[in-house]
Amino acid sequence: MIHLTIFSIFAVICVAGAVNLLVQRHPINGALSLVVVMGSLAVEYLLLGAEFLAAVQVIVYAGAIMVLFIFVIMLLNAGVEEQTKGSRVAILLGIPGMLVGSLLLSWVLLEHSGTQAVAAGALPGSPRVIGWLLFHDFLLPFEVTSVLVLIAIMGAVVLAARPEAAQEKRKG
Amino acid sequence: MVPLSYYLILSGVLFACGVTGFLIKRNIITIFMSIELMLNGVNLSFVAFAAQWHALSGQVFVFFVMVVAAAESAVGLAIIIAVYRTRETLNVDKVNLLRL
Amino acid sequence: MNVETFILVSVIKIVLAVIVLLTAVAYTVWLERKVVGHIQNRWGPTRVGPFGLLQPLADGVKFIFKEDLTPPHVYKPLYIAAPMIALTFALSSIAVIPFGNTISIGGIQTPLQITDINIGLLVVLGITSLGVYGVALAGWSSNSKYSLLGGLRASAQMVSYEIALGLSLIGVLIMAGSFSLRDIVNAQSGHFWGFIPRWNIFQGQIVAFFIYLIAAYAETNRVPFDLPEAETELVAGYHTEYSAMKFAMFFMAEYANMITVACLASLLFLGGWHGPLFGPPILQALLPLFWFGLRVFVFLFIYIWVRGTLPRFRYDQLMAFGWKFLLPLAIANLVVTALIVALRA
DSSP: OHHHHHHHHHHHHHHHHHHHHHHOSSHHHHHHHHHHHHHHHHHHHHHTTOHHHHHHIIIIIIIIIHHHHHHHHHHHTOOOOOOOHHHHHHHHHHHHHHHHHHHHHHHHHHHHSOOOEEOTTOSOOOHHHHHHHHHHTTHHHHHHHHHHHHHHHHHHHHHHSOHHHHHHHHHO | OEEHHHHHHHHHHHHHHHHHHHHHOOBHHHHHHHHHHHHHHHHHHHHHHHHHHTOTHHHHHHHHHHHHHHHHHHHHHHHHHHHHHHHOOOBGGGOOSSOO | OOHHHHHHHHHHHHHHHHHHHHHHHHHHHHHHHHHHHHHTTSOOSOSSSGGGTTHHHHHHHHHHHSOOOOOTTSOHHHHHHHHHHHHHHHHHGGGGOOOSSEEEETTEEEESSSOOOTTHHHHHHHHHHHTHHHHHHHHHHTTSHHHHHHHHHHHHHHHHHHHHHHHHHHHHHHHHOOSOHHHHHHTTOSEETTTEEOOTTTTTTHHHHHHHHHHHHHHTTOTTSOGGGOHHHHTTGGGTTOOHHHHHHHHHHHHHHHHHHHHHHHHHTSOTTOOOOOSSHHHHHHHHHHHHHHHHHHHHHHHHHHHHHOOOOOHHHHHHIIIIIIHHHHHHHHHHHHHHHHHHO
């Protein structure tokens, strides 16, 4: 009962945040509603027993990636978004289409899934167990993703560097 | 005890909101945020299935999805900054010609 | 313990912890003014009450009565929300910090901690990461160039030093084997050779302690890393356009962050609440609180002492130091600690 209540409250907050992202015209409001979505998803992960993932979601996703988004919005001084002809057509066709699609999906899921209930804290994903998996069964993907992150850092630094700095290096 | 289908419906709704945002928005940063929303929806369904089948590899996969999302947003935002420097606009409908 | 008792006890603990934290914030301000005053060869506040002890009360009354003006050019929703966000996250970390052992009052046994989550350390790191939003949004919503620059610099500094902060704590984690703060403190009980306490700082984490100290000064935007809010550089940085109660909220958030960092350092490096216990049982239940408070006080005193003594870094020196020196040093500390623990086991 408490499980269902907490799930519903945070599910409503998630969906409200996601819809707010679509409705808001200024990107910074959208970014903040996305942070709210990520926070409530962290609570949903806790309900499913994934405690390490909930912490990583808050630290990495809500605390670092979204801060990066907010930095870029502040630096580029993104203003309120304007509507063009293309976007009006997309809104007219897209929103009803998505509504129909998601209603169909929900109906299928409710009717045909084996509605086994998931208990609160069903699968305790403690850091020790996840660490064991990461360093034994998933060692190669772990090392490859660390190289991927290094490449991403180098790429971001090169792409965002000012062009005048490159010209000065060439002159001097 | 919450049925698994409730978690999957929530995940589907988040994914649908992400796709809708990707289609209807014209600001490149908001489009990027809709991509992150889609990734989050998928993460939730991974964790839900991991709980149902008692397979922790679902949670490990979510960890990898988060790392890849971080790398991709860093590079994507750097590209957006580089495009903004030349085109002076963040509206994707205006960046439709190869010449400036 | 049934559900109602649990909820009642938790609510009492939360109220007590928040009251103690807010009083500690007010008196940390008093302590800073006194200590910095004496370092600069002058008295601090002396007039309001004995030794100026009622000065924080006078400051509070002043902040409440000051005119709270909102400049016309700000982005109102975020302008009003940013100090609230900063203060909320600054006050939240107290929820997982343990102050002492389990005490039993009238048959009810309860640990001196609001909640003992088994990922307690990650929760504190997460709340620190979220605290960046208050600063960034305050700088941007004020719609003025000093605020924007100050906010961007402060948030970039906080995000950069968070990494060194987290990495310096992993050495402690490896030695304790658990993320729960209570388990980490319990792993530091006992003595070597009879008299040296088994604190982490004496068990080889001295380098990690200094990395943590420096990263903590940068995280809380204190001297020598306080360029984003220095008056001579950027007017007042991200809180230029704030006045009265909203400014007081930023002020309280900064000192609450300092106290949280000091509590964490006491728990992770200085042995928590362990200390000699003597006397009747009621005294034995309260002495751990005193030892914990003593360590937090020493840490805060060092914070304030450094503030009165050192000049501040320039922004590029600050960022270079964080990325090019502290981060490799923290990684090296982690590798050495892991090697030693693995070879010993």
